[in-house]
Amino acid sequence: MRLIQRISGLRALASQFEKATRRLWSGGPLAACLLLAACGAGLPSDGGSGTDDPPTYSSGGPPSYFAQGPNAPFKTAYRGTRLVELYYDAQAPVVYREDVGANGKNKFSVETLDVLVTSKPDTALFILMQDMRQTQIYRHRDFRIRDLGLFLSNYDFLVIPNSTNVAGVACDRVQVQARTAALSRFEVDIDPMTGLVMAWEEYDLSAGTLLARVAFETYTPYGDLSDMVLVDHVFQTTSYAVQSEGFEQALGFAPLIPQLQPGAGYQLAPMGEVLAVNDAKWAKLYLTDGMASCVFMHTRQPTPQVGGSGLAEKKGEVAVMQVGSWSSLRGTVNGHTVIMAGRVSEMNLATVLDSALR
Amino acid sequence: MNRQSIRDAMIESLAGVTPSHPARGADSGFDSGTDRLELLPETVREHLVENESLRREWRQLLRQARAIRTLGRVPVPSDLDGRVVASLQAGYRQQRATASVQALPPEPAPLEFDARIGQVAEQALHEEGLELGLLEAPASLDGLVADRVDVERGLGSDPVRPRAARGRRRTNRLAALVGLVVVTGLGVVAVLPELGPARNAGLDAVEQASFSFKVVRIDDPALADADLKDLLGGMSGGILDGREYPQ
Numbered sequence: 001m002r003l004i005q006r007i008s009g010l011r012a013l014a015s016q017f018e019k020a021t022r023r024l025w026s027g028g029p030l031a032a033c034l035l036l037a038a039c040g041a042g043l044p045s046d047g048g049s050g051t052d053d054p055p056t057y058s059s060g061g062p063p064s065y066f067a068q069g070p071n072a073p074f075k076t077a078y079r080g081t082r083l084v085e086l087y088y089d090a091q092a093p094v095v096y097r098e099d100v101g102a103n104g105k106n107k108f109s110v111e112t113l114d115v116l117v118t119s120k121p122d123t124a125l126f127i128l129m130q131d132m133r134q135t136q137i138y139r140h141r142d143f144r145i146r147d148l149g150l151f152l153s154n155y156d157f158l159v160i161p162n163s164t165n166v167a168g169v170a171c172d173r174v175q176v177q178a179r180t181a182a183l184s185r186f187e188v189d190i191d192p193m194t195g196l197v198m199a200w201e202e203y204d205l206s207a208g209t210l211l212a213r214v215a216f217e218t219y220t221p222y223g224d225l226s227d228m229v230l231v232d233h234v235f236q237t238t239s240y241a242v243q244s245e246g247f248e249q250a251l252g253f254a255p256l257i258p259q260l261q262p263g264a265g266y267q268l269a270p271m272g273e274v275l276a277v278n279d280a281k282w283a284k285l286y287l288t289d290g291m292a293s294c295v296f297m298h299t300r301q302p303t304p305q306v307g308g309s310g311l312a313e314k315k316g317e318v319a320v321m322q323v324g325s326w327s328s329l330r331g332t333v334n335g336h337t338v339i340m341a342g343r344v345s346e347m348n349l350a351t352v353l354d355s356a357l358r
Numbered sequence: 359m360n361r362q363s364i365r366d367a368m369i370e371s372l373a374g375v376t377p378s379h380p381a382r383g384a385d386s387g388f389d390s391g392t393d394r395l396e397l398l399p400e401t402v403r404e405h406l407v408e409n410e411s412l413r414r415e416w417r418q419l420l421r422q423a424r425a426i427r428t429l430g431r432v433p434v435p436s437d438l439d440g441r442v443v444a445s446l447q448a449g450y451r452q453q454r455a456t457a458s459v460q461a462l463p464p465e466p467a468p469l470e471f472d473a474r475i476g477q478v479a480e481q482a483l484h485e486e487g488l489e490l491g492l493l494e495a496p497a498s499l500d501g502l503v504a505d506r507v508d509v510e511r512g513l514g515s516d517p518v519r520p521r522a523a524r525g526r527r528r529t530n531r532l533a534a535l536v537g538l539v540v541v542t543g544l545g546v547v548a549v550l551p552e553l554g555p556a557r558n559a560g561l562d563a564v565e566q567a568s569f570s571f572k573v574v575r576i577d578d579p580a581l582a583d584a585d586l587k588d589l590l591g592g593m594s595g596g597i598l599d600g601r602e603y604p605q
Contacts, residue, residue: 088597096596118599126599129591136592214595295589317481317572321582321590323597328590330583333571341589346575354569 055172055192062152063159063172068195069145073138076194077104079223080167081113085213088324092119096130100138101223107230110134135234140293142214143176143188143200147269151290154179154265164189166198167219176291177205180264183325184211211324236276242268242285250274253300255283256336260355262348265289287342287352294342296352300335318353320346333357361412364405368416371397375423394420470578477574484572 056064068075079101086094095117102108112130115123130137145151160173171189182205189199199215240247248254251274258268269286276282280299287294318331318338328341329349334357340349374397393413395403406412435441576582579598591598 084595086595086597088594092597094596094599112596120599126596129588129599130596133588133592136589137595140593141595293593295593297589317574319574319576319582319586321576321579321586323579323590323594326590326594326597328586330586331571339585339589341586341593343593346573350569350573354571357570 057159057161062148062157063161063192065172065190065192065195066145066151067148069151069190069197070147072195072197073102073108073142073144074106075104076102076196077222078102078196078219079225079228080216080219082214082216085117085210087209087211088326090209094118096126097217098130099228101225101228101230103225103230107232108138109225109228109230110138111228135231140295143186143197143202143291145291146288146293147267147290149290150265150267150288154289155291161192164199166191167216169198169216169219171198178265178289178291189215233275235282237284238274239271240274241270242272243270247272247274247283251281251283251300253281255285256296256298256338256353256356258285258287258296258352258356259358260351262287262294262342262344262352263289263292266294292343294340294344294349294352296338296340296356298336298338300337318350320350322346329353359401359405364402364412365415367399367402368419371399371402372419372423375420375427393417470581481572 080099082098082100084094084096084098094115096115097113098110099113100108100110111134112127115126118126120126156177156179158175160175162170163173164171166189169191172192174186174188174190176186176188177184184202184205187201187203188197190196191198198219199213201213202211203209204211238250240250242255242257255272261267266287266289269288272286273284274281275284275297277299282297282299285296287296316333318329318333320327320329322328322345325343326341327344327346327349328339329346330337330339332338333353336357338353340353342349375394393406393416395406395416398406398416406416576586579587587598
């Protein structure tokens with residue numbers, strides 16, 4: 001009871017601090033990290049929801065479940081449906097519902113059920129394509145703390161404990177914004193018991209408009225997955241330390257290592273992957289600022305253009321495409337076939353590639 | 359009846375020839391010594407009775423005819439009919455196709471077409487230039503062209519405006535390069551120009567930046583490579599697929 005009162009009090013405080021925090025965020029790029037519990041109202045570490053493993057809130061750092069963020073989608077067993085609203089392309093919003101589940105042992109499934117809003121008539125094709133790229137959707141689309149250290153270095157956040165309920169799960173509301181050159185801000189609802197993001201919204205900082213919203217509509221812990229086809233990787237994938245000799249040996253060629261990053265605060269993830277795609281070995285590197293991620297894939301063997309619908313590819317030439325805040329790049333340079341994508345600009349992708357070639 | 363007409367009549371009479379004479383059986387051989395004169399018309403037969411060379415010629419024709427008759431039958435290729443018809447009709451089909459195309463109403467070319475032609479032409483020139491080394495324009499050409507353009511736009515010979523135009527171009531290029539790398543106390547960290555709302559304007563920087571490769575922008579996802587679309591579509595959750603882009 002005492003805890004409930006304290007949380008209610010915290011909610012009132014939260015609204016006051018929200019305004020103050022936003023002023024602070026907008027006031028300078030080096031605004032301090034704010035944690036509500038750090039403002040003289042820290043929750044006791046033994047309080048919480050009465051489970052065996054409750055979250056802890058310290059006065060000087062993030063909630064304990066932040067550390068679960070990178071692995072929560074893969075280590076939490078659940079089944080649910082999510083409503084996905086994407087407004088990055090203002091003239092062509094996409095809204096769909098998806099069936100999602102994970103076995104808590106790295107395997108998952110995310111299947112688009114129906115398309116509610118689109119300007120493209122062929123929804124059957126869209127659903128088919130979504131099915132084929134579900135591993136990328138599950139790993140990259142949604143807000144997630146991907147590297148806690150980098151996240152804490154690059155993002156300001158404000159935690160409002162137990163303030164929302166998403167699909168029956170009491171969540172903490174976390175407000176997040178990049179410290180440097182932020183273009184958007186996030187409102188994230190996290191299950192403090194699992195660290196799983198139950199809902200997130202992204203707003204354009206300058207216009208204040210909603211850019212994206214993804215939220216669970218139904219959620220069942222340890223739900224029945226018997227009718228799902230669970231996946232983890234599309235291709236045979238092996239992880240290596242990027243700087244290790246084993247990585248180069250597994251690839252059969254010296255990997256390209258970016259020397260510049262696609263944005264402030266980004267770092268090359270220490271672990272890379274070797275993908276076996278037909279007869280070719282692909283190096284897959286990740287660059288992240290702790291939340292956003294950028295994928296850098298390349299191989300020494302040129303990819304054959306089998307009935308390709310794209311433009312004829314010339315050596316020493318890369319094609320770039322940008323939609324909203326997302327960009328991708330593909331080309332053949334210095335004998336490497338390269339594919340990149342991320343929530344960065346075309347310029348940033350080209351710069352990363354250029355730095356890897358020099 | 360001349361010799362040629364007699365010869366023609368003999369050839370026509372060979373239609374009744376069989377591999378071997380039925381009355382002699384299969385073992386009799388091709389040249390059984392029988393003249394088979396009964397196959398010939400009466401008028402021809404009279405000439406052969408009187409002329410030994412004609413009889414030899416007739417016997418030779420008989421041997422050849424019998425030899426040919428012994429050859430096995432070769433099945434007709436199943437597509438022969440189609441080939442024959444196609445060869446006979448090909449010319450007419452081309453004419454019909456040409457007429458159909460000529461009858462089509464004119465269709466305006468998409469705007470991107472110009473850009474693509476420009477890119478292809480530029481690439482071809484670039485490659486030729488690499489090989490020949492003859493296509494490098496003198497550095498002064500930019501200035502001359504800018505001056506000429508300004509004159510034609512009615513700006514006269516105002517010396518300020520052309521210099522401003524050239525200076526801005528160089529400034530953009532310099533800004534793009536300088537903006538790439540900022541050295542901080544922690545090491546080299548890339549801080550790229552924030553394109554922000556002026557993203558379209560910033561795209562000039564992509565083209566102007568001194569990368570070790572050429573960058574080609576694609577606005578229509580239909581023209582993009584499948585890998586490009588798949589990765590971007592997958593990571594973003596399908597934002598590429600909301601709009602019916604021009605093909």
